[in-house]
Amino acid sequence: MGTDSRERMVRSAAYLFRERGYSGTGFRDVIAHSGAPRGSIYHHFPGGKAQLAEEAVRYAGEFLNSGIVAAVEGGDPASAVEAFVGWWRQVLVKSEFRAGCPVVAVTVENNDDAPQLAAAAAAAFGRWQDTLATGLGNAGVADDRAARLARLIVAAVEGATILCRAHRDVAPLDDVVAELKEMTRAAVREAG
Structure with missing residues (x-):
């Protein structure tokens, strides 16, 4: 029961949340999708489904952020x-339009019993915004405008996905x- 099965379960959960949402995804689904040993999910996630x-x-937040970082470092x-x-x-x-954002899927469901999920989602959205704002700032856009524009980008893309x-x-x-670009x-032109 190594970290490989743990990582597979985390990736599988993110994948399944995209299509089924938080409530529609159970431990059995994650085990079947990841191919991890049945008992390992309870070993790796003693905090239950909320921890997973x-x-x-x-994971989803970091995965997507890595692509943004690479583009921001390109300077445009x-x-x-x-x-x-x-x-x-x-x-x-x-996915033939069945899958969306796993962060949104967890966010929109009522998780009063797991407030850490809202905090994790807010952190993912915040990280994307920070990365985009940094790229805008590096291109000369004032910090306050860069932050607002970055928030607009994240909100608009998530809404467009829906x-x-x-x-x-x-x-x-x-x-x-097209409009965001x-x-x-x-x-950037106005800042220059």
Whole structure:
């Protein structure tokens, strides 16, 4: 029962939350999807489903943030928007619009019995915003404007992802991304 099975369970939980949500995903589903030994889930997650979900949200947050970081380091904030959206677009199309954001899935369900899930989701969203704001700041955008624009990017992309699922079409995401990239470029031009 090594960390490999633990990591597989965390990744599987994040994957399953994208399509089934927090309430619709049970330990049995995670075990079946990950191929981990049955008893290992209780060994690795003595805090139960909430602990597993918290770690899955952290994993998903870090996974997506790594793509944003790579684009931000390239120096073009509009590319960071594209990197942020590119993964969502792929997930939507590949899943035939059944999958969305695992962070949103955990956030929107009533988790009064597990407040750590809201905190983990807020941290993931905050990390994405910070990374995007850093890229904008590095391009010369004032810190307060960069922070607002980064929050708008995250909120708009998450909202567009939900619209894509409802319409079973990537057009809402494509429209939002085009506008966000233009706004980002305009903010950089104004700062220069």
